[in-house]
Amino acid sequence: MLIDLDKASEVTKLQWKGYIKNILKEMLNVKMKEECRKTKMRFIEDDEYEQKEYVKKSNVTTSKQIMKTRLNMINLKSNFKGSSIDQRCTACKKENETTEHVLRCEKYKKLINKDIQNYNIKTDNIENLKIISEYMNCIEGFKEKNNNQND
Numbered sequence: 001m002l003i004d005l006d007k008a009s010e011v012t013k014l015q016w017k018g019y020i021k022n023i024l025k026e027m028l029n030v031k032m033k034e035e036c037r038k039t040k041m042r043f044i045e046d047d048e049y050e051q052k053e054y055v056k057k058s059n060v061t062t063s064k065q066i067m068k069t070r071l072n073m074i075n076l077k078s079n080f081k082g083s084s085i086d087q088r089c090t091a092c093k094k095e096n097e098t099t100e101h102v103l104r105c106e107k108y109k110k111l112i113n114k115d116i117q118n119y120n121i122k123t124d125n126i127e128n129l130k131i132i133s134e135y136m137n138c139i140e141g142f143k144e145k146n147n148n149q150n151d
């Protein structure tokens with residue numbers, strides 16, 4: 001699906017935001033159907049996506065990041081099997097680099113200089129979800145930098 005950028009000049013900021021949100025929603029619905037049969041869905045309950053508060057209460061970037069985290073689409077080794085043979089955590093090398101692991105990995109927390117409590121990723125608390133999504137954002141940023149250095 002393509003985003004019609006010409007539309008931006010024709011609509012209000014609020015309408016544009018709604019437009020983008022709808023596109024994102026549709027994209028994620030398609031993605032969810034694809035992912036349904038895979039283990040990436042382990043944080044998602046049936047049909048929970050539609051009514052989620054975080055979609056309504058956070059901005060597009062944040063809700064996208066929250067959804068990415070929940071759908072296990074964050075750029076972590078275990079989320080993209082095949083992308084690297086060694087599945088162990090980039091930071092501590094002790095456990096497999098899963099979403100659950102990076103949320104509690106002390107080494108990662110030090111590397112990205114961010115402390116985070118052991119939040120449950122299934123939480124509905126919007127503030128916690130925002131913190132988790134920001135943390136994941138930093139992890140992705142860190143990994144990206146790291147990859148570029150290795151190239």
Ligand SMILES: [Zn+2]
Nearest residue numbers: 089091092105
């Ligand atoms: Zn680790």
